[in-house]
Amino acid sequence: MEDNVNVSGEIFSAKNNNPDIGKLKDFGWLTNKIHREKLINDNYYKSIRSRIHEGFKEEVIDFNELHALHILGRCNNPNEWKKNKQGLVYGMVQSGKTANMLCLMGLANSAGYNFMILLSSEKNSLRIQTQKRVNKAFKLNPYDGTYEGSENDFQEIKSLTNIDSDYKKKSSDELHSVLESNKTVIVCLKKNISILKNFVKNLKEIKDNYENDFNKIKSIIIDDEADFASIDTSNIDSDQESEFKKTTAINNEIKKIRETINDNCYVQYTATPQACIAADPDSLVGYPKDFLWLLDVYNVNGQTFSYLGHNEFFDEHKNELIQIVDNKCWPHYIKDEEGKVEMIQSPWVEVNKKE
Numbered sequence: 001m002e003d004n005v006n007v008s009g010e011i012f013s014a015k016n017n018n019p020d021i022g023k024l025k026d027f028g029w030l031t032n033k034i035h036r037e038k039l040i041n042d043n044y045y046k047s048i049r050s051r052i053h054e055g056f057k058e059e060v061i062d063f064n065e066l067h068a069l070h071i072l073g074r075c076n077n078p079n080e081w082k083k084n085k086q087g088l089v090y091g092m093v094q095s096g097k098t099a100n101m102l103c104l105m106g107l108a109n110s111a112g113y114n115f116m117i118l119l120s121s122e123k124n125s126l127r128i129q130t131q132k133r134v135n136k137a138f139k140l141n142p143y144d145g146t147y148e149g150s151e152n153d154f155q156e157i158k159s160l161t162n163i164d165s166d167y168k169k170k171s172s173d174e175l176h177s178v179l180e181s182n183k184t185v186i187v188c189l190k191k192n193i194s195i196l197k198n199f200v201k202n203l204k205e206i207k208d209n210y211e212n213d214f215n216k217i218k219s220i221i222i223d224d225e226a227d228f229a230s231i232d233t234s235n236i237d238s239d240q241e242s243e244f245k246k247t248t249a250i251n252n253e254i255k256k257i258r259e260t261i262n263d264n265c266y267v268q269y270t271a272t273p274q275a276c277i278a279a280d281p282d283s284l285v286g287y288p289k290d291f292l293w294l295l296d297v298y299n300v301n302g303q304t305f306s307y308l309g310h311n312e313f314f315d316e317h318k319n320e321l322i323q324i325v326d327n328k329c330w331p332h333y334i335k336d337e338e339g340k341v342e343m344i345q346s347p348w349v350e351v352n353k354k355e
Helices: 033-040 043-052 058-074 097-111 124-138 172-180 193-209 249-260 310-316
Strands: 086-090 115-120 157-159 184-190 219-224 264-270 291-294 332-335 341-345 350-352
Touching: 033 043, 033 058, 033 097, 043 097, 043 124, 058 086, 058 097, 058 291, 097 115, 097 124, 097 219, 097 264, 115 124, 124 157, 124 184, 172 193, 184 193, 193 249, 219 249, 249 264
Parallel strands: 086 264, 086 291, 115 184, 115 219, 157 184, 219 264
Antiparallel strands: 332 341, 341 350
16 A cells, blocks of 8 residues: 555645545555546446536546545445445535535446435435436436437436436336346435335335346445434344344335345445444444545645635635624623623623623
8 A cells, every 4th residue: 555655654644634635546446547447438427427517627527536436446346246335425515425426326337337226315305406416417307217318328227216206116017127128227215214115115026026137236325414314323122133123214224225135335425424433333224334435625725626615714715705793783692701691782782780
């Protein structure tokens, strides 16, 4: 790993808030540069790339793609699948996590993944927002999930969800026809117990009735806002025999998805990873036992180009973004060192509580 170490002796330097991902040479199973170039030069991926990052500067696109390549290299190799992996991607609020998820899905599709499950928020509005971005990136019809590209794109892809509806209960024959056609499947699901149960039920039916086709699935499961609903927050009862009996409902169903699909890689995305890191290391959902990746924001000399946050508000542009108001502009309490109110101050009147 010597090549990955910079002059300060660290893999990533924290100096000036500028980690140098460009010096990290270990890409996991994608460490061979030829393999990475094959993925990013895939015709279909290149069209995905431009739509995911519409309006982005080229250097920001390259930076996001570099992160996605590193993440994919730490997931399972679809051509040499071993033990199912699970990891976590940590990125700040509004720092480009969704764009990175889509970029990861596009690269995963080029690499050979053929079943992509995107777990969205419990809110229908947020699921629809994510579904729209998936449709745009992968060139899918918004209402029936079919591929809208020309035959020259050499791509077969199908979304089982659309902007009008989340996943609905289907017959095993209907789902099997999609798998049998060797299309890449995308499913964008709310973290809703009934929806997840329907999905699990159909997966098990296909596995029972069409085992050969089902076993061809190479799945990447992306859990957006992974600290929300996915984590088991139940009290552990040592008298219960089955792990599934003691877990919370959503956590239970996501584990069933992982239990049912033989080859699956589970990747969590969140801006608040504490609950995930504190989860049971032996569980199928929660603890990122195989990798934890920091999704940094693109910056030059400390100035960010893909994020607006602390540095911009409090360091770089505080005079333009923050206005200091006078104490008498807004009603408030003034407290002493012990926390006791000694004065009520407002634009209209001051009341000294100690008098």
